[in-house]
Amino acid sequence: MNINKNCEYKIIGVYDDYIMLTDETNNKFDITMDIIEKHFAYSYCCTCHSLQGSSKSGIMTIHEWNHFFVDKNWFYTAITRARNLDDVYFMMSNKQSEDTEYKLLRKYFIDKKEGYIQQDYKNGTFTQPGQEFKSNYINIDWFFTNIKKHCGSCGCDFSYSLNENISCDLTAQRLDNNLPHNLDNIIPMCVNCNRSISDHHCKNNNAPAKVLLYNYDDEPDLDDDDDENYYC
Ligand SMILES: [Zn+2]
Numbered sequence: 553m554n555i556n557k558n559c560e561y562k563i564i565g566v567y568d569d570y571i572m573l574t575d576e577t578n579n580k581f582d583i584t585m586d587i588i589e590k591h592f593a594y595s596y597c598c599t600c601h602s603l604q605g606s607s608k609s610g611i612m613t614i615h616e617w618n619h620f621f622v623d624k625n626w627f628y629t630a631i632t633r634a635r636n637l638d639d640v641y642f643m644m645s646n647k648q649s650e651d652t653e654y655k656l657l658r659k660y661f662i663d664k665k666e667g668y669i670q671q672d673y674k675n676g677t678f679t680q681p682g683q684e685f686k687s688n689y690i691n692i693d694w695f696f697t698n699i700k701k702h703c704g705s706c707g708c709d710f711s712y713s714l715n716e717n718i719s720c721d722l723t724a725q726r727l728d729n730n731l732p733h734n735l736d737n738i739i740p741m742c743v744n745c746n747r748s749i750s751d752h753h754c755k756n757n758n759a760p761a762k763v764l765l766y767n768y769d770d771e772p773d774l775d776d777d778d779d780e781n782y783y784c
Contacts, residue, residue: 559575560576560595561575570582570585571584571585597615600630603630608634608635609635609639611639611641612634612639612640612641613642613643614642614643615643617630617642618647619650653714656714657714658696659718661695664695664720665690668690672732672733677730689733689734689735699712699720699740701740704725704739704741704745705725705742706744710722722740722741722742723746724739724741725741
């Protein structure tokens with residue numbers, strides 16, 4: 553059986569050693585519990601992204617609608633999934649915990665920017681003192697804007713965790729390593745892609761790595777003949 557991501561399956565029978573499901577076109581499947589546990593999540597809720605392009609009848613409650621990550625496009629998409637706007641309800645969130653979340657993330661980004669400043673001084677890409685105060689240097693807004701976007705190389709979504717150790721996989725990858733982390737010299741990139749470029753750079757005596765740039769409008773372009781799609 554092929555399990556498709558973001559598809560809904562209905563449980564139509566539970567037996568001793570397997571469960572019977574139907575997919576969205578009513579095909580039936582018998583499936584063992586270990587596969588259910590490994591690959592399925594109960595669809596008591598869904599993300600706004602997974603509902604894009606479809607609509608729902610019945611009561612719909614929107615959560616996290618006033619989260620600092622939500623912009624008006626997300627909000628519009630969320631409410632227009634309902635066939636009848638009278639069926640839309642909003643869950644009041646805990647504003648205090650969101651404020652704390654925002655502050656923690658902000659502090660994390662300030663530290664990350666500080667790391668880039670030190671890197672730029674250490675590597676000599678800052679040629680004079682105070683370059684970090686110039687308006688075109690990476691700023692906190694850049695982090696908050698780009699964490700909602702995709703990795704510029706593999707196209708994955710960025711994520712963050714605010715558990716004991718705050719972590720986030722968004723990094724600023726420079727297009728030209730001889731220049732500082734200026735806004736016109738960086739693209740958002742996930743930690744894994746950033747590391748693989750650095751590894752390549754070190755292992756090959758500072759040879760530049762070729763990386764496919766993700767096209768935000770389409771699927772990644774896998775044609776590697778077009779040099780314009782790469783940066784070094
Ligand atoms: Zn990536």
